[in-house]
Amino acid sequence: MAEPLQPITRSPLYEVVAQRLQEFIAGQSLRPGDRLLSERELAEQLGVSRTSVRQALTALRVKGIVDVRHGDGVYLRQAPADLVPTLASEVANAEIDHPMIWEVREGVEVQAVRLAARRREPEHLDAMRSALVAMERSIAGGGDGVDGDRLFHRAIVDATGNRFFGFLVDLISDAMDRTSEASLTLPGRAPISLQAHREILAAVEEGDEDAAAASMRRHIMVSAEMVVGQQR
Amino acid sequence: MAEPLQPITRSPLYEVVAQRLQEFIAGQSLRPGDRLLSERELAEQLGVSRTSVRQALTALRVKGIVDVRHGDGVYLRQAPADLVPTLASEVANAEIDHPMIWEVREGVEVQAVRLAARRREPEHLDAMRSALVAMERSIAGGGDGVDGDRLFHRAIVDATGNRFFGFLVDLISDAMDRTSEASLTLPGRAPISLQAHREILAAVEEGDEDAAAASMRRHIMVSAEMVVGQQR
DNA sequence: GAGGTAGAGTGGTCCAGCCACTCGACCGAG
């Protein structure tokens, strides 16, 4: 017998309450925007203290299921989607290798630079320029310029004015860290990369989104080929 | 001046505490498995009540950052892959609107169709063709063909042979559901969409990835314009 | 009608206390 006795695990009360609330929401087919009962009413109906209800609501709030408004009430934020946690663990566990990540990165960054070229503001251009300067200085000193590289790409993402891209870039770099270190410091790569960045910046400055996209695509494909090729 | 006065937004105390704790963890470079101070000590050092500390800890627990053990203490979670669930819930909470999602979708799907055109297998082409048939049949019967549409895009993603794209598409459609229902069934849209799909399929069949990418980009921009335009 | 106001209801925070649990020190029996 593998499990002679099931280990007893008392779930904390607030967890039980949170689950009960989720079931209630799903069962009553409440719609996003609907208001839940007040904390005091929930506490009474569930037979627990208001503190426990509040803790459960905090959990639901963090999960993005519920929206708590001071002085107003608790509102439903979405249909209960256990999709997100599922997806998250999938990415963490799925066998995703370096080439796959580079392919995704290509799509995301090319689109980002398109938007950046369309909406560039002086501040973003400044950030990109100073990132390039940092890169040049590092390379001139024998470094790999990887910090400037990061800053440059981050500046592009910021210039999109679209938070979603920031999330994706974080996700991608996280996935990359997890697969292998695959250093970006290949001998002879830095000057090539620097030149590519200059092209991209020029296109963005001119607001030529097609040129920017093309340059970025080339840049990423070259980088991917170098890094992935090295692993073989 | 666009912003004469910055709107005052008092963050709830428990949120401030949670953030402060995260900073503390990062700043002190605590390692997974380390134990934090006790709730009572944290409360005293931060000058807040234990209740607020507990609420903050509940949030960190849900985020997967921390592990609270009854009668023992609060420990830093072991999993190094904690970033992913955090990101997912951030995406769930952040204010991301429909236009932002469409922009991301454009980048992802354009890149996906590129890869699909490069690697298409007979089975994937079959799936795409039958999705189109389903779409045609639905539209001929007065339907919106949305099911066929979904199948078509899913087939493209499958054809990439890259799981990461599947994950992103799920994330995107989840985000879309969350923002608003924004039905895709605009009058007169279905036939246009159908024609766009035919173009895409043709390019994929020929293995012309640039043409496929261009068609997909046009298709998504048109769709986005229709849906977003409708909301205004 | 426009503007202001007061009140009811809501979430936010705190406190003091007690319960439930864990762990390690201690101690006695073998």
Next chain:
DNA sequence: CTCGGTCGAGTGGCTGGACCACTCTACCTC
């Protein structure tokens, strides 16, 4: 000495009650 049990200190879990801060609305005044 080793094993086993006990017990207490310290931890998180949970409660009830109190008060504060905020939002919304109905009502009143001009």
